[in-house]
Amino acid sequence: MRKREEHIIEAAMRLFIRYGVKRTGMNDIATEARISRQTLYNAFSNKDAVLQATIRLLADRVVASVEAGLKNADGLGDQLDVIFKNIAIEHFDLMHTSPNAEDIVAGFNASSQEELEAGAKRNIEIIGRILEPYATEIEKNGLTVAQYADFIQRSATAAKYNAKSKKHLLALLAALRVATLKVTGGA
Numbered sequence: 001m002r003k004r005e006e007h008i009i010e011a012a013m014r015l016f017i018r019y020g021v022k023r024t025g026m027n028d029i030a031t032e033a034r035i036s037r038q039t040l041y042n043a044f045s046n047k048d049a050v051l052q053a054t055i056r057l058l059a060d061r062v063v064a065s066v067e068a069g070l071k072n073a074d075g076l077g078d079q080l081d082v083i084f085k086n087i088a089i090e091h092f093d094l095m096h097t098s099p100n101a102e103d104i105v106a107g108f109n110a111s112s113q114e115e116l117e118a119g120a121k122r123n124i125e126i127i128g129r130i131l132e133p134y135a136t137e138i139e140k141n142g143l144t145v146a147q148y149a150d151f152i153q154r155s156a157t158a159a160k161y162n163a164k165s166k167k168h169l170l171a172l173l174a175a176l177r178v179a180t181l182k183v184t185g186g187a
Contacts, residue, residue, distance in 0.1 A: 020100035059119030076186030084173045088160040134184035
């Protein structure tokens with residue numbers, strides 16, 4: 001992604017979080033980014049394209065943060081903590097400090113849902129990679145690594161949206177962590 005597009009996305013993200021996607025227009029984005037409307041339209045054909053790029057940039061940042069955190073994680077439990085922090089806890093915090101952020105985190109329309117699903121797929125691949133050393137144990141429990149990685153990612157995401165409070169979210173993720181350690185025999 002080029003600097004100009006990233007600058008525009010950062011401006012759009014601020015507005016989406018502050019006002020929501022529905023109440024943010026292309027004029028607002030151009031003004032916030034301090035660029036002309038034509039420059040904005042040269043970079044993005046419409047607000048949906050800006051939103052998709054915003055979700056993609058956030059997904060890229062999540063992956064980068066997870067990868068950086070995994071380098072310092074010791075064992076499966078710590079690795080799961082890194083993943084849960086980045087795919088569930090931080091997004092939960094963002095949604096609860098700025099309710100308008102849900103348009104970005106949960107998706108606003110079909111095209112943003114596709115971007116979110118692409119991001120989820122990347123997370124599933126990372127989870128699968130950390131589960132791979134435990135494939136034998138996972139298979140003894142009647143699952144494949146791919147199935148279990150998908151389950152973990154979707155369970156953490158569901159917890160993020162359905163938790164009644166941050167304390168509840170942390171309890172749900174702790175239960176998922178314990179269950180994963182039991183299934184894998186990991187520590």
